[in-house]
Amino acid sequence: MDRDKILLTPGPLTTTLRTKLAMLKDWGSWDADFNAVTASVRKSLLKIIHAAESHVVVPLQGSGTFSVEAAVATVVPHSGHVLVLDNGAYCKRAARLTTLMGRRCTLMPFDEAQPVSAQALDDKLRTESTVTHVILIHCETGAGVLNPLQAIADVCERHRKGLIVDAMSSFGALPIDARTTRFDALVAASGKCLEGVPGMGFVFIRKAILEACAGQSQSLAMDLYDQYIYMEKTTQWRFTPPTHVVVALHEAIAQFEAEGGQPARLARYTRNYETLARGMSVLGFRPFLDPSVQAPIIVTFHAPGDPKYDFKTFYAAARARGFILYPGKLTTAETFRVGCIGAIGPDEMEQAVHAIALTLQDMGIASAAPAA
Amino acid sequence: MDRDKILLTPGPLTTTLRTKLAMLKDWGSWDADFNAVTASVRKSLLKIIHAAESHVVVPLQGSGTFSVEAAVATVVPHSGHVLVLDNGAYCKRAARLTTLMGRRCTLMPFDEAQPVSAQALDDKLRTESTVTHVILIHCETGAGVLNPLQAIADVCERHRKGLIVDAMSSFGALPIDARTTRFDALVAASGKCLEGVPGMGFVFIRKAILEACAGQSQSLAMDLYDQYIYMEKTTQWRFTPPTHVVVALHEAIAQFEAEGGQPARLARYTRNYETLARGMSVLGFRPFLDPSVQAPIIVTFHAPGDPKYDFKTFYAAARARGFILYPGKLTTAETFRVGCIGAIGPDEMEQAVHAIALTLQDMGIASAAPAA
Numbered sequence: 001m002d003r004d005k006i007l008l009t010p011g012p013l014t015t016t017l018r019t020k021l022a023m024l025k026d027w028g029s030w031d032a033d034f035n036a037v038t039a040s041v042r043k044s045l046l047k048i049i050h051a052a053e054s055h056v057v058v059p060l061q062g063s064g065t066f067s068v069e070a071a072v073a074t075v076v077p078h079s080g081h082v083l084v085l086d087n088g089a090y091c092k093r094a095a096r097l098t099t100l101m102g103r104r105c106t107l108m109p110f111d112e113a114q115p116v117s118a119q120a121l122d123d124k125l126r127t128e129s130t131v132t133h134v135i136l137i138h139c140e141t142g143a144g145v146l147n148p149l150q151a152i153a154d155v156c157e158r159h160r161k162g163l164i165v166d167a168m169s170s171f172g173a174l175p176i177d178a179r180t181t182r183f184d185a186l187v188a189a190s191g192k193c194l195e196g197v198p199g200m201g202f203v204f205i206r207k208a209i210l211e212a213c214a215g216q217s218q219s220l221a222m223d224l225y226d227q228y229i230y231m232e233k234t235t236q237w238r239f240t241p242p243t244h245v246v247v248a249l250h251e252a253i254a255q256f257e258a259e260g261g262q263p264a265r266l267a268r269y270t271r272n273y274e275t276l277a278r279g280m281s282v283l284g285f286r287p288f289l290d291p292s293v294q295a296p297i298i299v300t301f302h303a304p305g306d307p308k309y310d311f312k313t314f315y316a317a318a319r320a321r322g323f324i325l326y327p328g329k330l331t332t333a334e335t336f337r338v339g340c341i342g343a344i345g346p347d348e349m350e351q352a353v354h355a356i357a358l359t360l361q362d363m364g365i366a367s368a369a370p371a372a
Numbered sequence: 373m374d375r376d377k378i379l380l381t382p383g384p385l386t387t388t389l390r391t392k393l394a395m396l397k398d399w400g401s402w403d404a405d406f407n408a409v410t411a412s413v414r415k416s417l418l419k420i421i422h423a424a425e426s427h428v429v430v431p432l433q434g435s436g437t438f439s440v441e442a443a444v445a446t447v448v449p450h451s452g453h454v455l456v457l458d459n460g461a462y463c464k465r466a467a468r469l470t471t472l473m474g475r476r477c478t479l480m481p482f483d484e485a486q487p488v489s490a491q492a493l494d495d496k497l498r499t500e501s502t503v504t505h506v507i508l509i510h511c512e513t514g515a516g517v518l519n520p521l522q523a524i525a526d527v528c529e530r531h532r533k534g535l536i537v538d539a540m541s542s543f544g545a546l547p548i549d550a551r552t553t554r555f556d557a558l559v560a561a562s563g564k565c566l567e568g569v570p571g572m573g574f575v576f577i578r579k580a581i582l583e584a585c586a587g588q589s590q591s592l593a594m595d596l597y598d599q600y601i602y603m604e605k606t607t608q609w610r611f612t613p614p615t616h617v618v619v620a621l622h623e624a625i626a627q628f629e630a631e632g633g634q635p636a637r638l639a640r641y642t643r644n645y646e647t648l649a650r651g652m653s654v655l656g657f658r659p660f661l662d663p664s665v666q667a668p669i670i671v672t673f674h675a676p677g678d679p680k681y682d683f684k685t686f687y688a689a690a691r692a693r694g695f696i697l698y699p700g701k702l703t704t705a706e707t708f709r710v711g712c713i714g715a716i717g718p719d720e721m722e723q724a725v726h727a728i729a730l731t732l733q734d735m736g737i738a739s740a741a742p743a744a
Contacts, residue, residue, distance in 0.1 A: 007400050012615045014398050023395045023616065026386050028379050028696040029570075061571070062434035063612040066593045097592035191612065197395075199433070199571045199614030219591055220469035221438045239435040240563065242571030242614060243384045244395065324400040 005319065006348055009326045010141045010169055010298045011064075011192040013342030015252065019196060022251035023244040034243060035235040037250045044253045045202055048171070048262060049186070051178035055204040058224045058231070061242055064168045064189035067201025069097045070222035071164055071185040072135070074213050075205065076103050080132040082164075083108055083124070085116040085152070088142030089329045094135050094166060101218060106131070112143050112330065115293050118151035125159040133162040133184070139170040139295040142329045143288055144337070146174070146295035153181045162209070168192055168201075169297050172256060173265050173341065184209050190245055193265060193297070195343050196252040199245035270296045272340040272349045279353030280338075283360065284368035288335055296340055298326070303334040305371030308364050311336055317362055321355035377691065378720055381698045382513045382541055382670045383436075383564040385714030387624065391568060394623035395616040406615060407607040409622045416625045417574055420543070420634060421558070423550035427576040430596045430603070433614055436540045436561035439573025441469045442594035443536055443557040444507070446585050447577065448475050452504040454536075455480055455496070457488040457524070460514030461701045466507050466538060473590060478503070484515050484702065487665050490523035497531040505534040505556070511542040511667040514701045515660055516709070518546070518667035525553045534581070540564055540573075541669050544628060545637050545713065556581050562617055565637060565669070567715050568624040571617035642668045644712040644721045651725030652710075655732060656740035660707055668712055670698070675706040677743030680736050683708055689734055693727035 007014045027034040042059065046052040060067045072094070076082055080103055084095040087110040098105040108124060110116045116136070125131060136152050139145070149165065156163040162184040167176060171188030178186075184206050191198030203224055205213065210225070217223035221239065230238045259265060273296035277287065280301060288300035303309055311327065314336070318325050328335030338352070360368055379386045399406040414431065418424040432439045444466070448454055452475055456467040459482040470477040480496060482488045488508070497503060508524050511517070521537065528535040534556040539548060543560030550558075556578050563570030575596055577585065582597070589595035593611065602610045631637060645668035649659065652673060660672035675681055683699065686708070690697050700707030710724070732740055 004397055005400070007398055009400050009402065011612060012398060012401050017396070020396045020398075020616075023569075024389070024392045025376055026379055026384060026392075026569075028377070028381050028698075029384050030381065030698065031691070031696055062438060062593065063614075065611040066434060066438075069591065069593045093592070100592050100595075101590055189612070197398075197614070197616045198401075198612045199617055218473055219441065219594070220465070220472050221434065221441045222591070222593075223472075239437040240383060240561070240570045241435070242569070242617060244392075244569045244620075245571055245614060245617065248616075319403070324403055326400075326402065 003322060005322050005324050006344060006352065007324045007342060008339045008352060009324055010339045010341065012198045013191065013195065013339060014344055015195050015197060016255060016343045018255065019248050019252045022247045027243040027247060029241050029243055030236060037247055038237065039235060041246065041250050041253060044257070049176040049178050049204070051204055054178050055206050056210065056228055057202050057204050058228045059200055059202045060222070060224065060227065061200055061239065063198065064187065064201045065093065066222065067187045067189060067203050068094055068166055070224050071187050071203045072098050072103065073101055073217040073219055073222050074224040075162060075164060075185045075209065076133050077216055078102065080104065081106070081130045082133045082135060083128065083131045084135045085121065086110060087112050087114065087116050087145060087147070088137065088140035090137050090140055090142055090166065094137070113289055115145055115147045116152070118148055118155050121152060122155045125155065125161065131161060133164055135164045135166065138165055138167040139174065139297050141169045141298045143300050144295055144298045145289060145293050149176065150181055153183055157182045170295065172262055173269050173297065174295065175262060178204070190249045193341050194249065194252050194256055196249035197245055199242040200249070268345060269340050271346045272296070272344065273299065275346040275349040276338060276340060276353060279350065283357055286370050288333065298337050298339045300328060300330065300335045300337050302370035303336060304365055304368040306365040306367070313363060314359060317359040318355055321358060323352045323355050375694060377694050377696050378716060378724065379696045379714060380711045380724060381696055382711045382713065384570045385563065385567065385711060386716055387567050387569055388627060388715045390627065391620050391624045394619045399615040399619060401613050401615055402608060409619055410609065411607060413618065413622050413625060416629070421548040421550050421576070423576055426550050427578050428582065428600055429574050429576050430600045431572055431574045432594070432596065432599065433572055433611065435570065436559065436573045437465065438594065439559045439561060439575050440466055440538055442596050443559050443575045444470050444475065445473055445589040445591055445594050446596040447534065447536060447557045447581065448505050449588055450474065452476065453478070453502045454505045454507055455500065455503045456507045457493065458482060459484050459486065459488050459517060459519070460509065460512035462509050462512055462514055462538065466509065485661055487517055487519045488524070490520055490527050493524060494527045497527065497533065503533060505536055507536045507538065510537055510539040511546065511669050513541045513670050515672050516667055516670045517661060517665050521548065522553055525555055529554045542667065544634055545641050545669065546667065547634060550576070562621045565713050566621065566624050566628055568621035569617055571614040572621070640717060641712050643718045644668070644716065645671065647718040647721040648710055648712060648725065651722065655729055658742050660705065670709050670711045672700060672702065672707045672709050674742035675708060676737055676740040678737040678739070685735060686731060689731040690727055693730060695724045695727050
C-alpha cells in the first residue's frame with residue numbers, strides 16, 4: 001500500500017508529522033512574526049552547545065555543504081593555510097571547496113576505518129608552521145566514524161590554530177560544549193539530528209574572531225559576517241530565507257527540547273544503533289567499523305559475500321517493504337549504510353531488520369556474511 | 373481571529389494549500405521517486421520558456437541570489453568583464469557579487485523610474501570593447517520596472533556579448549522565449565511567479581557555452597557546471613536538496629500548467645495589478661512609475677503626504693486586517709510596495725484596497741495623495 005517509507009538515511013531523514021505540519025502556512029520574510037521565529041531558532045541553537053557567551057550563530061540558505069564553504073570563506077583569510085584531517089569523503093569535499101576558493105590547503109590522510117589522531121596532528125603542527133586553520137569532520141558519515149573533537153580542539157588551542165568543525169551529522173545528538181571545547185567555527189544543518197527538513201545550515205562563529213572576518217569572503221551569498229551584521233541590525237535574513245524550512249526547524253527544535261535535548265536524543269539514537277547492530281549481526285552482516293569508533297548515527301555494513309547479492313535488488317526489495325537504505329561511500333570495499341537518526345525509535349529499527357531479513361530470503365541468500 | 377494573512381510581497385508569497393500539502397511527506401534524496409520529481413521539474417521549466425533545444429536548466433539550493441551568483445561564477449571566465457545595466461537595487465547587488473568574486477565589473481547607471489536603454493547599451497558596447505558579458509534584471513522589483521529583454525538580447529547578440537538575465541520576478545508570468553531571445557544564462561527561483569515556496573533557484577545555461585563553463589567557478593557549492601554534470605550522470609543533486617521545497621515546486625508547476633501556463637498567469641496578475649491600481653488611485657495614492665513601464669508584478673506607491681502617515685503604523689494596521697505589505701526600496705523617495713503575484717486574484721486585491729482604505733481612516737488620513 002502507499003504508506004510513507006521510513007528513511008534510514010543520514011538526512012534528509014524521517015521527520016514528525018508535527019514538524020511537517022508547521023509548513024502549512026506562508027510567512028512574509030520581512031514580517032515581525034517570522035523574524036521572531038528566526039530569533040528563537042538562533043537562541044535555541046546557541047543553547048544546545050552552551051555557546052551563548054562565546055559564539056554567535058548565523059543561519060544560511062542552502063545545504064550543509066553551502067554552510068561549510070561559507071564558514072571557510074568567512075573565517076579563513078586569503079593568506080590562510082588550511083589543514084584538513086582526512087578520514088573520509090566529507091573531509092575530501094571540505095578540502096576541495098577550500099582549494100577551489102583559492103585558500104592554501106593540505107590534506108592529512110588517515111585510515112577511513114579509524115578516527116583521526118590528535119597526537120599525529122600535534123606532531124604535524126610542530127613542523128607545518130604555516131598552517132592557520134584545521135578542519136575536522138566530527139562524525140564522518142562516509143564510514144560513520146566518530147572523530148575525537150575534544151582532543152583535536154585541545155591541540156589546536158595549544159598551537160593557536162583556528163579550528164573549523166563540520167558537525168553536520170553530530171549536532172544535537174553527540175555532546176558538544178563550547179565552554180570547554182574551543183573552535184572558531186562549527187557547522188551543522190536543519191535536516192540532520194535536529195530532525196528538521198533540509199534547506200538551511202547554520203554556523204557558530206567565535207565572538208573573539210568575528211570582527212576579523214569582515215570582508216574576507218569572496219562570495220556575497222556566503223559571507224556569514226555580512227549575514228550576521230545584517231541580521232543583528234534588522235532581525236531579517238539578507239536574502240530570501242527558506243521560510244517554510246525555518247519554521248519547520250523551529251517546530252523540530254521544540255520537540256527536541258521536549259524530548260530532553262541532546263542527552264535524550266543521543267539515548268534514542270544509541271538504542272536505535274544497538275537494535276540495528278544486534279539484529280544485523282544475527283543475519284550475518286558484518287559492520288565495517290570497530291564498535292569502539294562507531295558513532296550511533298550511521299552504520300556501514302559490508303555487502304554479503306553471497307554471489308546472489310547485488311545492491312540494486314537489495315535496495316529495491318527493502319524499499320518495497322517500506323525502508324529506504326543508503327548506498328556505501330567507500331572506495332575500498334563494497335558496502336551499504338543504514339542511518340540510525342530521524343524521528344524513529346527501536347521499534348522502527350526492529351522492523352527494518354525484519355524487512356532486511358525477508359529481503360535476503362527473497363533473494364535466496366542464507367547468510368549475509370561478507371566474502372572471507 | 374487567527375487566519376492566514378495574505379502576502380502582498382514579491383516572494384515569499386501566498387501559495388495554494390495544495391502546494392503546501394505536498395510538503396507533508398519526507399523523501400530520500402537518493403531515491404528514484406525523488407529523482408523523478410527533480411527530472412519532471414527540470415523538464416517543465418525548460419518548456420515554460422521553450423528552451424529544451426537551446427538550453428539546459430540546473431537547479432540550485434538556496435535563495436535566488438545564490439543562483440545569480442552561481443550563474444556569474446559559472447558562465448563568466450576569470451578574465452571576463454561584466455557590464456551591469458543598473459536601474460535598481462537588484463542590479464547593484466548583481467554588480468557587488470560579481471566584483472566580490474573577482475570578476476571585473478562596470479555599472480552602467482540608468483534612472484530607476486525608467487527601463488534601461490538598448491540604444492545606450494549599443495553605444496556603450498561600441499566603445500567598451502573589453503566587456504564580455506551583460507547582466508540585465510528583467511523585472512527590477514526595487515521600483516517594479518519592466519526592462520526590455522528582447523531589445524537588450526538583440527544588442528548583445530549583435531555585439532557577440534554574453535547575456536545573463538535575472539528573471540527572478542518575471543519567470544512564469546512575463547513571456548520569455550529562448551527560441552527568439554538569445555541569452556547565455558537566465559536565473560529564476562521557486563518562490564516567485566511559479567508560486568512555490570522559497571528555498572531553491574534554477575539557472576538556464578545555453579548549450580553552446582556549457583563546455584566552456586567547466587572549471588570556471590571558484591565556488592564548489594555554486595558550480596552549476598559541476599551540478600549539471602553530476603545530475604545528468606546520477607539523476608541526483610550533488611549535495612542535499614531541499615526535498616520538501618522541490619516537491620512543493622513540482623506541485624506548484626502542475627497547477628501553473630492547469631491554469632493555462634504563462635499567458636494565464638500573466639492575465640491573472642494583470643487583473644490583480646489593474647484592480648490594485650484603480651482602487652489605490654481612488655484613495656489618492658500615486659504610483660511611483662509611469663504605467664507604461666510598470667510590470668504587473670509589484671507596484672511602488674509614494675507615501676501619503678499627510679503628516680499623520682508613518683509606514684510602521686500603516687503596515688501594522690493593514691497587517692491587523694490580514695494583509696502584509698512590503699516596504700519601499702528606493703533611496704530617492706518615501707514609498708511602499710504592493711505585490712500583485714502569488715495565489716491570489718482580483719477579489720483579494722479588492723479586499724486589500726479596502727483594508728488599506730480602512731487603515732487610512734483609522735489613521736485619520738483623508739487623502740493618500742503624496743506631498744506636492
